Amino acid sequence: MSQAVQQPLLRNGYRFYMLLFFVFLAAPLVAAGVFAFNDSMFPSLPWRGFTLDWFFNDVDPKIGMFHDRRLLRGLYYSFLIGSMVAVLSVFVGTCNAFLFVRYEFRGKNFFYILMILPLVIPGVILGISILAMASNIANGVEKSVGIELELLRPGIFLVVLGQFSFITTISSLIITARLKKFDNTMEEAAYNLGATRARVLRTVTLPFLRPAMIAAAIVAFLVSFENFNTTLFLVGSEAPLTITMYDRMVKVGSTPVLNAVSFFLMLGSALLALVSVLIQRDKTT
């Protein structure tokens, strides 16, 4: 511990600052979660007693989230999109990790920067550029061949592409970090024992990478689930949950059912985060 913080006054002051900071971090999340249980039509004080109606009730005017068709559909689409993005981005991320850790080639640094780039491009711009290109291609095909390419119009496919375009950077970074820690003598030992390349990959290298791949998949899924900026431009009629919630907030005004969804999502994220932490901790020891 450094000397500057050994004086008790300074040290307690520092601790108090940390406490304030965490209160600041927690405040909006607590507010969003707590009002899900308030027995009132509005997510605001006064507190009118505890209820689970905003989750499970099925009669008007208090329709709980598990009986709200549009919210459930949004949840389903978010789940679908998140899973596809997770699978795709972990696959490409793993390839990228091998590419940048195991191989030397011309322009490697330049390509590495290209790989990082999607993370710093504003999400709105990723959204409009992919939307513009997809429409351009679809229009061109329609004009020349006369076939309407539904796939390239706003919808799930474009949302997946848009999210995949920057989430792959995140998954690549996670998997690359793990592959860098790999001890090459392990592979050499396997080769010396007569294993083929495919077998070494399957029995030695990939098992070593598995925790990072699972963590990357979880992060990709969650980032996809929460994404708004890129999705906003690419969304068709199958709106994922964040878009449905946003519509609700802006157009209808908020009822505690939005708090119920918020609480549900926070719970889900917390569980997934916990899983990813446990997986990564287990295997590194």
Place this chain on the structure above:
Amino acid sequence: MNSDAKKLSLLLLFIPFALWIVLLIVLPHIGMFELSLKEKIAPRVYEYSFANYRNFITEPIYWNTLLRTGGVSLLVTFLALLIGFPVAYYIAKVAGKRSKGALFLLCLIPLWVSDLIRAFGWILLLRETGVISSTLQASGLIDGPIEFLYNDATVVMGLVYTVVLFMIVPLVSTLDGMDNEMIEAGYNLGGNGFTVLRRIIIPYAMPGIVAGCIVVFMLSAGSYLTPILLGGKNSSWFTEQIYDQFITRYNWESGAAFGFVLLIFTSFVVWLGLKLSGQTLSSTVAKS
């Protein structure tokens, strides 16, 4: 492994990377640039010109919004550094081995929660009928309800809240790698706390500071939800202008030009920051 096999596997690994970067990043941006150079001269008839960019320059409201977005984002970046640095230092250097990991995870919690939910939480706290206003009224400190939403200070606070984690994470990882003996040596040589901070800790943490600042600035300038929801309709954020051109007015050519302007503007600010701090993109962002 013989060299032919090595070349083949390099090629196989390069294909997904190339497909991803070329099809989803490079080509869409070239397409967007081309789109931004088109001017509609009659229905379905377009001509190449700089009209969309001219339009941006001649309308003060557009570039004022851009400058405002940039200025506020710089302020947000500075505040995030100011608030985040002590937190990162505490986690990396002051906290004991046990509490360290737990504190770091606590910092990451908001990261797992959607922007929308975070903004929603702030709305519930800060609006006229919100928690803070009604608590203050109940305690008799104020007479009528107060609206804390829809002003610049709230937007800045909301943005700092959203981005401060991206400052803390790279800072913790650079400070973690710093030898405690370097700090001790500074004190032993007679430096006071401020000198040690200025001459030893900050120079050492520079790559982390720059990485955090770049990510935070880009996230802030490119954010959409927080300024809209906390700042209301008149938050005048540049991404809102892009959305307006694209979706509301269906003027894609102009929206593409605006997107490009934002991209060039933010890249310029980042480039300037790298030049001024003597860092490169690969020594900072790529590292963390």
